[in-house]
Amino acid sequence: EIQAVIFDLDGVITDTAKYHYEAWKQLAEELGIHFDLEFNEQLKGIDRMASLEKILSALPDGGAAFTLEQKQEWAERKNNNYKRLIQTVDKSEILPGILDLFHDLEYAGIPIGLASASRNAGTLLRQLKVESYIHVIADPENVAHGKPAPDIFLKAAEELGVDPHYCVGIEDAEAGVQAIKSAGMFAVGVGDAEILSKADYIVPETSKLSLSDIKQHMAGR
Ligand code: BG6
Numbered sequence: 001e002i003q004a005v006i007f008d009l010d011g012v013i014t015d016t017a018k019y020h021y022e023a024w025k026q027l028a029e030e031l032g033i034h035f036d037l038e039f040n041e042q043l044k045g046i047d048r049m050a051s052l053e054k055i056l057s058a059l060p061d062g063g064a065a066f067t068l069e070q071k072q073e074w075a076e077r078k079n080n081n082y083k084r085l086i087q088t089v090d091k092s093e094i095l096p097g098i099l100d101l102f103h104d105l106e107y108a109g110i111p112i113g114l115a116s117a118s119r120n121a122g123t124l125l126r127q128l129k130v131e132s133y134i135h136v137i138a139d140p141e142n143v144a145h146g147k148p149a150p151d152i153f154l155k156a157a158e159e160l161g162v163d164p165h166y167c168v169g170i171e172d173a174e175a176g177v178q179a180i181k182s183a184g185m186f187a188v189g190v191g192d193a194e195i196l197s198k199a200d201y202i203v204p205e206t207s208k209l210s211l212s213d214i215k216q217h218m219a220g221r
C-alpha cells in the first residue's frame with residue numbers, strides 16, 4: 001500500500017534541530033530578543049526568512065523599522081552560525097533507528113524522498129553519508145510556499161511519480177505534520193504527542209520508527 005516514504009531532515013534523520021536552535025539563539029541575543037526552547041518550537045520546519053520574521057515580531061515594533069537588506073544580513077548571519085555548528089556533523093549523528101528504516105524500505109522496494117526546508121540539506125546528507133538511500137530531494141527553492149503548506153511534500157511525491165494518498169511523511173515539527181496532512185499523506189510524527197497531535201501516528205523518538213508499525217497504522221486509517 002505504501003508507494004513512498006518522504007522524510008523531513010532536521011530533527012528526523014539527524015538532530016540538527018538543536019543546531020538551528022543554537023544558531024537562532026546566538027542571533028536573537030545579538031538583537032536583544034529573548035529566545036527559548038518554547039519559541040524555537042514555532043520555528044521548526046519553517047524556512048529561514050519566515051523564522052527571522054517570527055523572531056523580529058517579538059520586538060516592540062515587530063521589526064517594522066528594518067530594511068530587507070538588514071533582514072537578509074541577519075538571516076545570513078544565522079546561517080553562518082549554523083554552518084559553523086554543523087561542520088563536524090558526521091554519520092555518528094544519524095538518529096537511532098533511521099538507518100534500519102532506510103534498509104527496511106530499500107528491502108521492501110519503497111522509494112525514499114526528502115522534503116526539507118533547509119538549503120543546507122545537501123551538505124548534511126553528504127556529511128551523514130546517506131545520499132545513496134534517498135531517491136529524490138525536493139528543492140525548497142522551487143516551491144511557492146514553505147511548511148505548513150503542502151508544497152514540498154507534494155513536490156517530492158511528484159518527482160517520485162507516486163500518489164500522495166499512498167505516501168507516508170515523517171516529521172518532528174508541528175508545521176511539518178500540517179504540511180503532510182495538507183498534502184493528503186499519512187503523517188508520522190516523531191516527538192511530543194501534544195505538539196504533534198495532528199499526526200496520524202506518533203512515536204516519541206526515531207528509535208521507535210518501524211516499517212511494519214507504520215504499515216499497520218496506515219492500514220487502519
Ligand atoms: C528546517 C528547520 O528543516 O529548515 C528550520 O527545521 C530551518 O529550523 C529550515 O529554519 C531552513 O533551514 P536553512 O538551513 O535553509 O536555514
Ligand code: MG
Pocket residue numbers: 008009010011012017044045171172173176
Ligand atoms: Mg524537522
